[in-house]
Amino acid sequence: MGLRGPMPGPEDAADLVAVAEPAAPLVVPSSRQLARARRRASRGRAWQQFRRSRPGMAGLVVLVTFATLAVLAPVLFPPETISVVDATGDPLSPPSPGFPLGTDESGRSILALVVWGARVSLVVGLAATVVSMLIGTVIGVMAGHYRGWVGMGLNRFTDWFLVIPFLPLAIVLATVLGASLLNIIIVIGITSWPGTARLVRAQTLSVSARPYLERARALGGGDLHQMTRHVLPNVMPLVLANTTLMVALAILSETTLSFLGLGDPLAPSWGALLDGAFTSGAMTVGAWWYVLPPGLCVVAVVLAFTLIGRALEAIVDPQLSGQQR
Amino acid sequence: MRPGTRYALRSVASGLGTLLFVVIFNFFLFRMLPGDPIGLYTRGRNVPPEQIEALRAELDRPLVEQFLGYLANPFSSTINSARFNQPVWTLIGERVGATLLLVGTAIVLASIVGTWLGIRSAWQRGQRFDNVSTGLTLTLYSMPEFWLGMILLIVFGVGVGFLPGMFPIGGIITPGVDPSSLAGILDIAWHMVLPVTTLTAVYLAEYALVMRASLLDEMGQDYLVVARAKGLMDKVVRRRHAVPNAMLPTITLIFMNLGFVISGAITVETVFSWPGLGLLSYDALRGPDIALLQAIFLLFSIGVILANVAADLVYAVLDPRVRA
Numbered sequence: 001m002g003l004r005g006p007m008p009g010p011e012d013a014a015d016l017v018a019v020a021e022p023a024a025p026l027v028v029p030s031s032r033q034l035a036r037a038r039r040r041a042s043r044g045r046a047w048q049q050f051r052r053s054r055p056g057m058a059g060l061v062v063l064v065t066f067a068t069l070a071v072l073a074p075v076l077f078p079p080e081t082i083s084v085v086d087a088t089g090d091p092l093s094p095p096s097p098g099f100p101l102g103t104d105e106s107g108r109s110i111l112a113l114v115v116w117g118a119r120v121s122l123v124v125g126l127a128a129t130v131v132s133m134l135i136g137t138v139i140g141v142m143a144g145h146y147r148g149w150v151g152m153g154l155n156r157f158t159d160w161f162l163v164i165p166f167l168p169l170a171i172v173l174a175t176v177l178g179a180s181l182l183n184i185i186i187v188i189g190i191t192s193w194p195g196t197a198r199l200v201r202a203q204t205l206s207v208s209a210r211p212y213l214e215r216a217r218a219l220g221g222g223d224l225h226q227m228t229r230h231v232l233p234n235v236m237p238l239v240l241a242n243t244t245l246m247v248a249l250a251i252l253s254e255t256t257l258s259f260l261g262l263g264d265p266l267a268p269s270w271g272a273l274l275d276g277a278f279t280s281g282a283m284t285v286g287a288w289w290y291v292l293p294p295g296l297c298v299v300a301v302v303l304a305f306t307l308i309g310r311a312l313e314a315i316v317d318p319q320l321s322g323q324q325r
Numbered sequence: 326m327r328p329g330t331r332y333a334l335r336s337v338a339s340g341l342g343t344l345l346f347v348v349i350f351n352f353f354l355f356r357m358l359p360g361d362p363i364g365l366y367t368r369g370r371n372v373p374p375e376q377i378e379a380l381r382a383e384l385d386r387p388l389v390e391q392f393l394g395y396l397a398n399p400f401s402s403t404i405n406s407a408r409f410n411q412p413v414w415t416l417i418g419e420r421v422g423a424t425l426l427l428v429g430t431a432i433v434l435a436s437i438v439g440t441w442l443g444i445r446s447a448w449q450r451g452q453r454f455d456n457v458s459t460g461l462t463l464t465l466y467s468m469p470e471f472w473l474g475m476i477l478l479i480v481f482g483v484g485v486g487f488l489p490g491m492f493p494i495g496g497i498i499t500p501g502v503d504p505s506s507l508a509g510i511l512d513i514a515w516h517m518v519l520p521v522t523t524l525t526a527v528y529l530a531e532y533a534l535v536m537r538a539s540l541l542d543e544m545g546q547d548y549l550v551v552a553r554a555k556g557l558m559d560k561v562v563r564r565r566h567a568v569p570n571a572m573l574p575t576i577t578l579i580f581m582n583l584g585f586v587i588s589g590a591i592t593v594e595t596v597f598s599w600p601g602l603g604l605l606s607y608d609a610l611r612g613p614d615i616a617l618l619q620a621i622f623l624l625f626s627i628g629v630i631l632a633n634v635a636a637d638l639v640y641a642v643l644d645p646r647v648r649a
Contacts, residue, residue, distance in 0.1 A: 159339070160346045163633055165584030167591055168625040171606065172351075175613045176358055248467065255469045256592060261611060274472060278596065283475055284494065286483045295472035302467035 049315045056311025059304035066301055070118040077112035082268060092280070092287050102289035104273075105280035113268050114293045120269035121301070124185055125251035131189025132250070133196055133243050140200025141235065145208060145227050155201065162194040167256065174262040181264040188253045192246065199242055203235045237316045244309035248302045255298050270294040329641065336637035340630050347626040352395050355619050356388070366615055376405075399623055406617040408608060413620040416605065423497055424601030427517065428590050431524035436579050439529035443536025443575070448563055450541065458533065465530035471592035474523040478596060481519060492519050495598035520597040524589050531585070535578050540571040573644050580636030583629045 029037070050056055069076075088107065095102045101110035143154035170191050177183040207213065208231065216226050257263060258271025259278070273294040277283065282290040363380055384391075406413050442462065446455035465473075484490035493499070493516050502509045543549065544567060552562045587603075594603030602621065609617040641647050 156342070160343050163343050163584075163626075163630055164347060164350075165587050165625050165629045167584075167588035168606070168622045171591075171610050172354060172618060172622050175610060175615075175618060176354060252467070252469060256471070256588065259469070259471055259592065260595075260607065271469075274469070274475070278475065283479050284483060286479055286485055288476075288479050288485055291472070291475045291479060295469060295476065298469055298472065299464060299467050303464060306463060306467055 046315050050311055053311040053314070055307040059307030059311070062300055062304040063308065066118050066297070066304075067122065069115050070122050073115045073119050077109070077115055081112045082108055082116050092282060092285060092290065094287075095289050101293050102287070104276055104290055105282065110273075110290060110293055113273055114270070114297055117268050117270040117273055117294060118297065118301075120181070120264075120267045121251055121254060121271070121298070124181060124188070124254045124269065125247050125301075127185045128188035128192070128250040128254065129243055129247045131185060132193040132246060133239065135189065136193035136196025137200050137232075137235070137239055139193070140197035141204050141227050141231055143197065144201040144204025145223065145231060154197075158194045158197045158201070161191075162198065164191075166191050166253070170253065170257055171260065171262065174257060179262050179264060181267050184254060184257055184263055187257070187262075188250050192249065192253070196239065196242060196246065200235055200239060203238055204231050207231050207234045241309060241312035241316045244305055244312055248305035248309065251298065251302050251305070270298050332641050332647065333638060336634055336641075340634035343630050343633075344627065347623065347630070348396060348399050351399075351619060351623050351626070352392055355615060358615070406609075406614050408612050408614045408617065413617050416617065417602065417620060417624060420600060420602045420605050422601075423599060424590055424594070424603060426513075427520055427594070427599055427601060428524065428586055430517065431521050431528055431589075432579070432586065434521065434525045435528035436532050436575075438525065439532025440536045440572070440575055442529070442533040444540055444563070444568060444571075446533070447537040447540035447544065447571075450544075459537070462530040462533045465526055466534065468527065469592075470523060470527040470589045471596050473526060474520065474593045474596040477519050477523055492516075497600055520593055520599055523593050523596075527589055528582075528586065531582065532575060532578065536571065536575045539574045540567060543567050543571045546570075573640065576643065577636045577640050580632045580639065583632040584625075587625050587629070 090103060091105050091107050093099065093103045093107075099109045099111070101114065104110060104113065139154055139158060143151050143158065145151070146154075170187050173187045173190065174183060177187065213226060213230055216230050221229070254263070254269060255271035255274070258269050259275045261275055261279075263269055263272050263275070265272070271294075274291065277287070277290040277294075363377060363384070366380060386394075400414055405411060406416055409416055439462075442458050446458040449455050478494055479485060480488065481492050482490050482494035497516050498504055498509060498512050499516075502512050504510070504513065549562060549567055552566045557566075590601065590603040591606050592603070593599070594601050595607040598604060602624070605617070606621050608614070609621060
């Protein structure tokens with residue numbers, strides 16, 4: 001093994017120890033314990049590196065702030081405050097002490113709506129990313145792992161989806177499925193997986209050529225074992241960095257689709273607020289307080305995810321860090 | 326066969342494959358809609374009984390027969406738009422020009438400004454210009470384009486506080502002005518200022534980021550060390566050696582990004598009531614006007630597929646390495 005591979009990894013060494021001395025009186029940590037300790041150490045190293053990235057930390061602070069607001073929304077503003085029926089303010093009134101960010105066309109407080117919007121936008125963004133990441137990773141790993149027509153077919157399929165323009169496809173799907181929060185999540189998930197699949201496939205191809213996969217095959221590991229135990233753990237860090245960037249895109253997509261009226265009318269996401277501002281004619285009366293806050297929130301959160309994603313990417317793929325800095 | 330020809334044939338064939346996929350997808354997706362298709366296609370308008378009969382006869386044909394007919398000519402739709410009660414391809418034909426004018430101008434401006442920003446910030450990596458420019462482009466990149474449009478519209482179209490509105494708040498031309506006269510052309514240009522600014526700002530972010538990353542990739546290469554060692558001026562090293570190589574990914578991106586460009590057109594045309602395909606899509610989806618949506622989706626997909634094939638071919642012309 002030492003002859004073939006450039007250097008046996010720590011995992012191989014652990015396997016050897018465990019196999020050679022199964023009943024040693026010394027306390028030899030099991031391979032699993034070693035692996036766990038190694039993972040903990042590498043997470044610690046990654047965090048140390050991440051902390052040194054100023055943009056990344058700034059993104060994290062912004063994100064934590066928004067997440068806290070989203071969690072506390074029902075405490076800060078009871079659900080009645082964003083109900084159209086119980087609205088207390090005048091329609092489209094500018095900021096005042098009672099309504100720090102003014103009111104919308106039905107007299108609800110914009111501040112309350114924006115805070116509640118954080119909930120919807122973050123949840124949809126994260127959920128859609130999970131959907132898209134799952135589809136993309138499964139198809140990408142399979143496309144890279146299986147040679148022959150399965151791999152080629154999956155690769156073709158990815159290419160087709162990659163080419164179809166996102167927004168028209170999303171509009172068509174959302175029209176067919178109907179407007180609801182769950183459907184928005186499904187639509188964004190279905191339309192955004194090909195990028196991940198392509199990235200994962202490339203990484204899988206490079207991992208497949210490495211000696212430890214040859215070893216797994218020689219020991220009789222099946223396809224599923226190879227993919228889940230050997231390929232996936234090595235592809236995962238890249239996927240995670242990519243995921244953070246994808247949340248940013250998912251939130252932007254949600255905003256766009258909701259702005260076009262394809263979101264859930266009862267869930268006040270930031271995009272839905274902008275739709276409300278647009279359709280109620282808030283722009284023509286110059287109601288900037290209705291348009292400005294939701295958009296600023298989108299920019300802040302999307303930028304935060306992008307900065308974190310770039311910082312993570314630089315850690316996962318050190319070649320990139322030279323480029324960004 | 327020469328390798329170049331083989332490469333070209335392969336990318337054209339792959340484009341045709343994608344096209345077939347889109348056509349099949351487009352046909353069956355809309356057949357999956359729940360409810361009575363006649364009701365969906367004629368939503369919200371009074372249709373003479375003979376037209377309904379014709380539609381029913383069309384939709385009552387066996388699915389395979391309908392599909393083969395669609396496959397033979399996807400543009401032969403006999404179903405009118407529910408909203409405008411006109412053949413869908415006539416409607417689309419009327420709107421193409423406005424979108425091409427708006428989006429074309431924005432792409433040209435964005436690629437010039439974007440690549441310039443990218444080149445300069447990569448060349449001065451880590452300095453003040455780079456920090457400001459990268460921060461700005463990342464922010465623009467994180468921005469919903471229609472929101473930027475709404476803000477510009479409020480500030481410069483409607484006017485805020487003491488600032489009066491200067492630009493028109495929508496449309497392509499003031500009603501009653503002849504578009505072929507000089508005054509008409511100037512009026513159109515005046516109407517274009519805000520939407521073009523919005524689209525340019527959003528598009529240029531991506532071009533700048535890609536150009537910067539791609540030039541940084543080249544900057545570590547040995548041939549640049551050689552160029553410097555020959556004693557060439559910094560400007561010449563950049564302009565004659567580094568930038569031409571770094572341009573390749575950016576040029577491909579400009580072509581490949583048409584899907585992204587279309588998204589921008591849909592929302593920004595909506596905000597500025599620009600009478601192009603984007604606004605038509607918005608009207609179609611607000612209906613929803615199924616026949617029109619189906620046609621627009623097909624058109625946009627074909628546009629993006631063509632752009633992708635073009636990107637492949639242009640890349641092959643510019644970079645002999647991929648032809649091998």
